[in-house]
Amino acid sequence: MAAAIGQLAAGARGPSRFLRCGRVLLTSGDCNRGAAGARQPQPEQQLTICRQLDGIRTIILNNPKKRNALSLRMLKSLQNDILHEAESKDLRVIIISAEGPVFSSGHDLKELTDEQSQDYHAEVFQTCAEVMMLIQKHPVPIIAKVNGLATAAGCQLVASCDIALASEKSHFATPGVNIGLFCSTPAVALGRSVPKKVALEMLFTGEPITAQEALRHGLLSRVVPEEKLEEETMKIAQKICSSSRSVVAMGKATFYRQLTQDLKGAYHLASHAMLDNLATQDGQEGITAFIQKRKPVWSHS
Template identity: 45%
Template structure:
């Protein structure tokens, strides 16, 4: 597969584009890829660029080094002991997490090593998460006197209330298999098989109708905030719109004709 290398504005975040998939790699391995101000800004910039590009069909967020992400940069935070600074920092982080959810295409977290605090929040915010068996997860701010309030928002939308609160109040780590059982990640694989498992999932997404995937992601997250009746009304409206797309007609005709569908490519 031909890949075009494209560095982000700063080397702390790397970007590769390949056949409709974008790979963003946190690149502060010596700092366990903490979400510094610069990292948050670089990620936000890339997500906004991706959101405006109809050719992108899937995004992967991974990381270099032994750990996925250790959360916020605590040294940077301690160097700025000001409430306005902290509110701006957490506002920017929250904006980033919401940008992942509202991105028109699926976002997959590729997790190796530990994902803690805002790093765990990052995993929870992604649509899918594939974790190496040795990966571990925690919202451990409580151990440093800080309840992980903003990570709790994303975590509690993946994990049951009691399990999420137990993680938040204890600061204890859970392993990858537990994260899978609790719903924090979608797949777990052997450490040596992480790249292959990710490639298989990306290929699966890219094999689907680009239009249907975009309809589906937007609908799925929107309906979760609605009452049951409103969700069904909304889903029916979206599905009717989706049915009018050329890909839906092509997909149904292909199914009836026992052949492979040929999807309309974005921008054509």
């Protein structure tokens, strides 16, 4: 797991030196952030805001004027925030949310014209795919908290998270077809989240679905009134923080691995994971505490 994350971190293009502090400094565990954008040395705008408190890291897409477009810089900023001290015991869960009425509108189209080279386009798509796959490979649960519109690669980001909550007013679409660029990479995540017919109607028409439809079809795990979104998301995050970090990490990794196996292979893999889990300190502590009717004390390792 650590190795996999390490590889992904190494694969992240551009300087990843964690030069600057996040704007909102809450604890010593604050995310720092890599210098964004290798090409154009930028002044001050932070594309993502990252803060961490009591084990909960919140990453906020912070470019509402550009509808939180997933430009290459934004993708790398997000990647850095996700990867930052991924193995730290102080990090237990990540929430990805956004500033403004649009969660994210997907790629920055100005980066995809023929003013940029094909190599640049390739880097955009590769970085995007890396971020999406990183979410599954990351040791802690990653939650999308959506309050508004998520389209194209923005919808892909929601589909790629482990858990996704949205407010009632949120909508989801893959409208690339409207501008002649079919949402083929968003479809990788979308087609693994919702039934084939729902995915294809979205992809072929570009029309949005409501939060309730997204819930019905599996893109979301929960829809709540807007005024409850923060509270419900925090409830889930805090619940995750009350568990053993190492048990959760092992469970998450096993979940995604077994899901691609046939049933026999999946049970072989998962049964061994159960034995490994039992053999850990927290595995025995949890069961002992349960039998002794007391609260467990986790080592998280």
